[in-house]
Amino acid sequence: MIKAPGYLETQKGYGRAERTVWQAGRKKRTDMDRTEEIEETGTAKDVLILAVESSCDETAASVVKNGREVLSNIISSQIALHTTYGGVVPEIASRKHIEKINQVIEEALCEAKVSLHDITAIAVTYGPGLVGALLVGVSTAKAISLAADIPLVGVHHIEGHISANYIENKELEPPFICLVVSGGHSHLVAVKDYGEYEILGRTRDDAAGEAFDKVARAIGLGYPGGPKIDKVSKEGNAEAIAFPRAKVADSVYDFSFSGLKSAVLNYLNQCEMKGISVCQADVAASFQKAVVDVLVEHSMQAVEEYGLRKFAIAGGVASNSSLREAFVRECSRRGIAFYSPSPIFCTDNAAMIGTAGYYEYCKGVRHGYDLNAVPNLRLGERV
């Protein structure tokens, strides 16, 4: 293995017992030094993470101070580009990332008013996601790590989404239950500690965001479906059509959205055959309500059963206004503390990677230059 600066010989834990061994004889500040620094002076230098995210259709970079203070959050979205094709085209996404990534990183440093010399470590999403898209971020981060001689920390994209909750909720600490609903994932997770997760439930077929995108396409709203359904639903009647609330027979926490999607398609076909005009807003609102009901019911069941009185949401679908309102209502009724990132930190961004990267960095996680993109990286898995 070729090791990046600061790659740890021992990654088992952190604290006094496991002194960091830095490679290539470079004199660097170690986690141990940091502990000694705090003991001697009562203060420690700030940890500045430069974070890079390129797992799907957003090229993003951010500088995050001490895990929870976002100094910059630059996002270059490719949505307009992919709209022509009705969804993300992986090859186009990779090319656009290559075009944008250096500029986005420069902007992030500039807005944070720091240079690479000030950066403690570089964190990058290495999975899950589109392999070509991930590779752009990973290669760039490795190059910066080598050129600027700063440690490299690979971050799991979904752990990033969960960690977005720490940014604006300074008091939030694990353990808590988190519902992660994005374009590729729907997970109900027990966050036991920083970087420690237990998956309680997951989707058996489509992810929640995927269902939003497919239904939006079917009712003529186009891509990206989630925000469009959210908007048009405000004009519709959520009780107009009784779409099914799917239950998975052998698991109370698993989700299934493909049956709901088929029910919407059947409804549209039947209307067409009978010559009945379809009210787009009513279909959108009724579909959205069916998704929200299931997400709320499963999540609240997990919170009650696990006895954790803290609940958070994360991922692109977590920016859905109806879902947020439903959780605010339900959590307050049950006396559960509810946390949600602002919409800008729900959809893909690099600040969340900086936050997750900070906690990984503090644990002593360092990656070598053999860090690769892992498109199917599982939550909690470490490569």
Ligand code: KG4
């Ligand atoms: O987390 P994200 O930005 O990317 C992934 O990691 O997948 O999530 C994107 C997904 C898309 O499916 C998009 O339609 C959905 O999040 N989404 C929404 C809303 N905003 C984005 N779904 C419902 N309501 C929204 N307001």
Ligand code: ZN
């Ligand atoms: Zn995402």
